[in-house]
Amino acid sequence: MTGQPHAPGGPVVALDVMSGEAGVAEAVAAADIAAERYPRLSFLLHGREPDIAAQLLRWPRLAGRARIIHSDDIVVMTDKPAHALRRARTTSMGMAIDAVKRGDAHAAVSAGNTGALMAMALFGLRTMPGIDRPALAALLPTMKSESVMLDLGANTDCDATNLVQFAVMGAAFARTVLGLERPRVGLLNIGEEELKGTGEIRKAAATLRAAALPMEFVGFVEGDKIGTGDIDVVVTDGFTGNVALKTAEGTSRLVTGLLGNAFRSSIWGKLGYFIARGALQSLRAHLDPNAHNGAVFLGLNGLVVKSHGGANARGLANAIGVAHDLIIDDVSRRISADLAEIVMARDNQPEPNAA
C-alpha cells in the first residue's frame, strides 16, 4: 500500500479502477470529479499501483484523499463468476469488496463483470439478516424524474418472499436516493387486476397490502407504467427486470436513432435540427445512460455499486455519487428497520432468518 492516508471520519469508497472498459485514466478522473462534488469523500483505489500513481499525478486534489491498494490480477468481462471468485484475494474487484468487509471502506464501486461482482459481493459480504437474496437496483428516467427498478438480474427465479424483500429494499433505496417520504411501490405484472400473474406475485401483493411499511403499495403495474413517473419503485424478478431494463434501453436507442434518421432525411430536417439543437440537448441529457449510472446490490452486509461497463469518467462519477448518498443516508440501517416491520406485521410464524 502506498499514497496518502484518507480524510478521517468521512465516507470512504473502495474503487475498482481496473475492471471497466474505459480504462484506468477515466476511472481515476471519475474519482476526481466525485472528490470535487463531495469534499469529505475519500478513496481506496484498487488496481495496478504504477498505473494509478501515474494518473494521480494529474489530479492533486484527489491524490490528497486517495490511497492506492495494489493488485496485479484483473477480472475481465469474459470471466465466469466461479473463476473470478477463486481470485477474490488477488483481483482489484475482490480486494475492493474485501475493503468493505474489513471496514476500511463504506462502499465498493466497480464497472466490471456483473456476474463476477455479484458472486464476490455475495460470498464476501453475505446477505443481511432477514434477506434471503440480494437484488440489483437502479434508477431509470421517467416523464417526471426518475424511478427505481429491481431486481435487474441478480436472481433468475424469485418467490413471493423474495419479491416482498425487494419491495422493502427498493422503497428504502427510493427514500434515500430520490428523497421520498412514502415512495409509491408497484409489482410488475401483465395486468392490474388482482387475479393476474403468477401465484407468487399475487402472494407478494397480499403480504405488501397487509404490512404497515413506509411506502404506498399501489398493487400491480404493467410495463408501460415504468416510464410515466407515477410509480417510484417497480419490483420484479431478476429475469423480467433485466429484460424490461434492456428493452427500455433498446427502445430508447431505437426511437432516438429513428429521430436522427428523420433529421438527416432532408434539408428541412437538417435545418430544423440545427435550429432546435439547444432544446434537444435536454432530451439527450435526460436519456443519457451515464446520467442514470450506478446500480446497487441491495441486501448485503455492505454496499456494492455496479457502474455500466462502458461508462465514461462522468458516468462512473455518478455511480460513485450513488454510493456516497447511500453511505450518508445509511440505507442499510433503513432496510433493516423496514424488514423488522414486515416480520412484526406477519402472522406469528417462526422466522428462522430474522435477527
Add this chain to the structure above:
Amino acid sequence: MTGQPHAPGGPVVALDVMSGEAGVAEAVAAADIAAERYPRLSFLLHGREPDIAAQLLRWPRLAGRARIIHSDDIVVMTDKPAHALRRARTTSMGMAIDAVKRGDAHAAVSAGNTGALMAMALFGLRTMPGIDRPALAALLPTMKSESVMLDLGANTDCDATNLVQFAVMGAAFARTVLGLERPRVGLLNIGEEELKGTGEIRKAAATLRAAALPMEFVGFVEGDKIGTGDIDVVVTDGFTGNVALKTAEGTSRLVTGLLGNAFRSSIWGKLGYFIARGALQSLRAHLDPNAHNGAVFLGLNGLVVKSHGGANARGLANAIGVAHDLIIDDVSRRISADLAEIVMARDNQPEPNAA
C-alpha cells in the same frame, strides 16, 4: 342473416364489429379500407344488424362483399373470460369465431377484450395437432423494418416444449407476413452465453439448435436486441413478452413525450420543429401503433387476429390485412409442416400429441 352473398372463392374474414372501443362506424369503415386494398376479400360482419346496415349504406363497395350476421350481445372490456365464454353463442365475438370453426370464414378479427377472445378462440377452435398452447404474436417496429415477438401474454408460464413450438409458429408467421425465407429466430434471455437463464430456456435452445427447420436459430438475445432489426423472431414466455411489449410501448411514449417537451421548451425548439415537421412525420408513422396493428393467436385450428382495442379505422384495416395475408399464405399449413420436422428431428421418444 341479411345482406349480400360474399364473393365465391376469395378469402373471407369474420369481423367482430361491436367489441372495439372505436365503435361500429369505425369498424365498418375499416372493412371498406381493407375491401379496397384486397379486391377478392369478403366479410361476415358480426353485430347488431340495424347498426351495421345503417353504416353499410355509406360504403357501397363493401356492401356488395359483406354479409351481416346479427347478434344482440356484446363482450365488454371488463367481462371476465369465463363470463364471456358462457356467451360464446350469443355475442358478436363468439359468433365470429364460430364462423371460422364452421368454415364460413377463414379468419376472425376482433378489437375486443383479449382474455375473452383468447378463451373463446381456444375453446371454439382447439389447438393444432402438435401444439400444446396457442401464443399471441405481433409485429414490432425495428431500426430496419419489423420483427415478430411471441408470446405476448397468452401463457404466463411456459416450458421448453412451449417455447420450441412458439419458435416454430413465429418463424412460420415471419415467413408469411414479413416474406422472409429463413427468419433469424432468438430466444429472449438475460445474457447471450449458453449457461444464462432458466433450465427451460436452455432446453428449448438445445432442441432448436438440433432441429433442421426453415429458420436460422441465433441462440439467446437480450431485450436491447428487440428493436435493432438483427432478429426477425423474438421468442419468450407470455409473462416476459407482455412486459417487454408494454415496456417498449411505454419507453417509446416516454422518448417522444420528452421530445415534444424539448421542442416546446423554447422559441428555437418550436421553430426547429416547424421546419423539420415533414421529416419528423416519417418517425411518427414508423412508431404509430396503428401501423403495426394485428396480433395473431397462433397454433389454433383457425386464424384469430386481435386488434388493439383503441385502433381507429386505419389501424383495424391493418389488422384485417394481417388476417388476409395469413389466409393467402396458408400459415396454418406452414406451422403444421414445420412441427412435423421438429417431431422427426427429435429422439425417438413417444410423442402423444403428434398427429
